[in-house]
Amino acid sequence: MTTSTRGATKAPAVLVLEDGRVFRGRAYGAVGETFGEAVFSTGMTGYQETLTDPSYDRQIVVATAPQIGNTGWNDEDDESSRIWVSGYVVRDPARIPSNWRAKRSLDDELVAQNIVGISGIDTRALTRHLRERGSMRSGIFSGEALATDAELVEKVQAQPLMKGLSLYEEVATKEAYVVPAIGEKKFTVAAVDLGIKGMTPHRMAERGIEVHVLPATATEDDLYAVNPDGVFFSNGPGDPATAEGPVALMTAVLARRTPLFGICFGNQILGRALGFGTYKLKYGHRGINQPVQDRTTGKVEVTAHNHGFAVDAPLDKVSETPFGRAEVSHVCLNDQVVEGLQLLDQPAFSVQYHPEAAAGPHDAAYLFDRFVSLMEGQRA
Numbered sequence: 064m065t066t067s068t069r070g071a072t073k074a075p076a077v078l079v080l081e082d083g084r085v086f087r088g089r090a091y092g093a094v095g096e097t098f099g100e101a102v103f104s105t106g107m108t109g110y111q112e113t114l115t116d117p118s119y120d121r122q123i124v125v126a127t128a129p130q131i132g133n134t135g136w137n138d139e140d141d142e143s144s145r146i147w148v149s150g151y152v153v154r155d156p157a158r159i160p161s162n163w164r165a166k167r168s169l170d171d172e173l174v175a176q177n178i179v180g181i182s183g184i185d186t187r188a189l190t191r192h193l194r195e196r197g198s199m200r201s202g203i204f205s206g207e208a209l210a211t212d213a214e215l216v217e218k219v220q221a222q223p224l225m226k227g228l229s230l231y232e233e234v235a236t237k238e239a240y241v242v243p244a245i246g247e248k249k250f251t252v253a254a255v256d257l258g259i260k261g262m263t264p265h266r267m268a269e270r271g272i273e274v275h276v277l278p279a280t281a282t283e284d285d286l287y288a289v290n291p292d293g294v295f296f297s298n299g300p301g302d303p304a305t306a307e308g309p310v311a312l313m314t315a316v317l318a319r320r321t322p323l324f325g326i327c328f329g330n331q332i333l334g335r336a337l338g339f340g341t342y343k344l345k346y347g348h349r350g351i352n353q354p355v356q357d358r359t360t361g362k363v364e365v366t367a368h369n370h371g372f373a374v375d376a377p378l379d380k381v382s383e384t385p386f387g388r389a390e391v392s393h394v395c396l397n398d399q400v401v402e403g404l405q406l407l408d409q410p411a412f413s414v415q416y417h418p419e420a421a422a423g424p425h426d427a428a429y430l431f432d433r434f435v436s437l438m439e440g441q442r443a
């Protein structure tokens with residue numbers, strides 16, 4: 064395994080925010096320029112899963128954990144075929160990674176995938192700034208991309224806002240593929256890929272589900288051609304308010320009363336299919352330590368999150384929707400944001416967070432069992 068260049072020897076770099084705030088550090092990963100929405104993630108572990116999560120497309124991720132890269136990069140933990148974050152911001156990168164699974168350093172992997180990053184900045188001050196002012200457009204510049212602060216701020220301000228961006232088609236698979244059930248096959252699920260993480264079909268496969276992952280542009284006929292016991296809508300990047308195609312497809316699935324499960328973007332799509340709105344959170348939820356209450360059992364679980372938008376549904380009452388009664392099943396205890404929806408008159412539910420927990424605590428794994436129960440119920 065090669066060790067990375069020591070951070071201190073790398074080129075000067077700057078992180079520039081759209082409101083004019085500038086942080087100076089050193090290049091980390093590739094040298095050059097990149098743009099994205101600056102967001103912070105509070106996960107102490109799991110940077111490999113974070114960086115390869117397609118839901119982070121067009122975002123510059125700030126790690127609040129001060130030391131990043133200690134366990135290097137391995138060949139097993141990727142959540143997709145590549146790194147999707149547009150940039151990475153760390154305080155103190157590992158100089159010599161050490162882990163029995165590591166094949167190379169994080170720095171080397173960022174270089175290999177041409178991901179521009181920055182290290183050596185005060186990530187605590189940056190996170191407090193984003194918490195107070197909200198997530199915002201940003202850019203990282205090093206090498207020949209460096210210019211005056213005013214010029215760089217202007218470049219950042221010329222970038223598109225995350226609100227209104229449609230990104231799921233950019234990250235989703237173009238070809239359908241099958242993830243076989245592990246052990247005896249019990250169910251078939253059609254999974255609509257809006258930016259799916261690899262661990263999600265794996266969690267289903269562990270429960271005897273054969274998962275047919277279909278492109279985001281799949282039609283109702285494509286879904287039902289696999290003769291599914293259930294339909295799944297995945298996580299994904301961008302603004303759910305733009306996702307007309309997936310909302311129409313989910314509406315068709317609801318009309319057929321097929322057991323349905325959605326995660327994250329999939330939860331927002333269910334919200335919209337039921338007639339609720341979605342809105343942008345000030346700075347979102349990203350990390351693996353978010354407390355969520357399952358209101359159907361009263362239990363609190365510690366969960367993995369990555370969302371910047373949320374569903375606007377009433378917490379205190381059952382809503383009448385075109386598909387019968389619906390209620391908010393899960394809520395975040397930090398800020399009372401809607402974290403799950405369930406229908407009361409047909410087998411459909413979703414959560415805003417990540418029961419596949421890659422990386423993250425496993426408290427929410429029961430949700431995959433709930434999906435299995437819905438499919439069993441439909442067969443009985």
Ligand SMILES: NC(=O)CC[C@H](N)C(=O)O
Pocket residue numbers: 118297298299300301302303326327328329369370371372373
């Ligand atoms: N992980 C996800 O699916 C994220 C959903 C959506 N892009 C959001 O930011 O809220």
